[in-house]
Amino acid sequence: MIAKNREIPRRILMNEALIERLTPIHYLLQVIKTDLAKRKAGYRGELQLDYHLQFISKDKNIMILHDLRLEIDGRYFQIDTLLLTSYLVIVLEVKHISGTYTLDSRFDQAIRKLADKEEAFSHPVTQVERQKKQLIRWFTKMKVPSIPIATLVVMTNRSTVLNTTSQNEKYHNVVRVENVEERILSLLTYYHKEHFPIKQVRKLSNLLVKKHAPLIAFPDEIYGISTGEIITGVQCPECRHLPMLRKYGHWHCLMCSGKSKDAHISALRDYSLLLSQQITNKQVRNFLHLESRKTALNILHSLNLHSTGGTNNKTYHFTLHTASQTAHQSNSSTARPSR
Template structure:
């Protein structure tokens, strides 16, 4: 059973909003575009293991995606956590194309292409660190001891896997996604002792979700981009041009003539992701390129947002959504 869905990470949503709000000639545009490409590949790779995981018995396993916890010293991220009555399984997903060479001597993973070799951090070291951090987290939280297993799942079917040394050790930990259900069955055989009831499994899962701390970086600071560099205005949902203009309570695209009643929602979502989760009437007019204070007031009232303050100092609280 799924205990926590695989929602898009905040950083991915922020990068997507940032790229759409940067002029294509901006000095950071290509850098943001490349980072977004990498994050997107990782996210969709992580989501793709939903299919092989669906073959696990719902009554026996609780599955939690995208957990970020704090062990008392450092935060650590887990792509997917599978909890059973017998053990916990950490699943680290890699969606990397090309030929991957695992090198345990230098603790690295090398991607080999026709033109170059590129080094990546060693996933085996990564999941072992996650295992130790999760052990520390559970120990400090006074959770009953339960063994923790780790797996690295390669989600890209075209990826070629190789190893320089210790092939047996690597193949016991690195698998293709379609082999995941079979691998889980083999792990089951190593842990016949029931350590938790299913009630305790679900309780542990709720505890982990309660302590989940999503990564929330200032994306503009991360890329050293001033807020004044952002493109403002409502983006057309049809052709992606901006700004749309407000006419008779609707948004009209000046490029493709599309009309929308609620295109401002995504623009305000962009503002919450990139600038602030609070906005004033004046700030809304500036970001949506609305000239009328009354129109901005009516729009804000229609959203039924929580607010603080009064008159011109009133600040409205924006919710971040996934469009």
């Protein structure tokens, strides 16, 4: 069963929001668009994997956790997908690569060739083995009883041509996505000694979910884009014009005469992706171009955000849950047209 869902990566949502809120002539726009396209392809690959795990994910004795980021001794490591059973743990690393992908362990690298252009990456097997080592350390620290850990590199692009430079290449755990379920089942047949009962597997799964530490980074840290470069205001859901004006409880667009009751939700979601996970009444007014403190307060209350501080210095906190919830409401990742 799925113990931790895969969500649209925050970086994709951040890039999308950023593209909408930078001037169309911003010098980093192309860099952001390229990064977005790459990450969307990677995410599509991960969804491909999920599709091929459908059968396994119905098994109550297999816990599936997607997108884990864990800390060990002040450093973080990430796992695309983790499978937990009483017999075996499997670490899955997803690769969504176009063109020809050649594994070369002599130099511990993988070479992607696409349209006569070659690019080197780290060897995926080395990468997933490193994750396994980090997970062993994490398990030791958390006093998880010893259990075998297998690794798989899943190639999710069906058109990828896989290649090796020598016969001794380490590729035994590299698998094409259409064969992943079969490979997992054969691993589970091979490891049949029970290491801990399913009850404890579920406990471990809960612990992993609890200890998951999502990366929250903003455009200033990633791209060096300052707050002042981000265009504020409520965006028109019809024509994407910024800003809309608030009149008689609605947002009005001066460009297309469109009207919206809740376009501020998407704007505040952008705020949480681009500027901060926290906001004050004054910041709401600045970002949404509102004059009225009371309107800002009503908006904040309607979002049911957790708040801290007294009446005069109250700070509201966007949780990740709120961020993804509002993302779903505005259906951002698919509905947002790119400029």
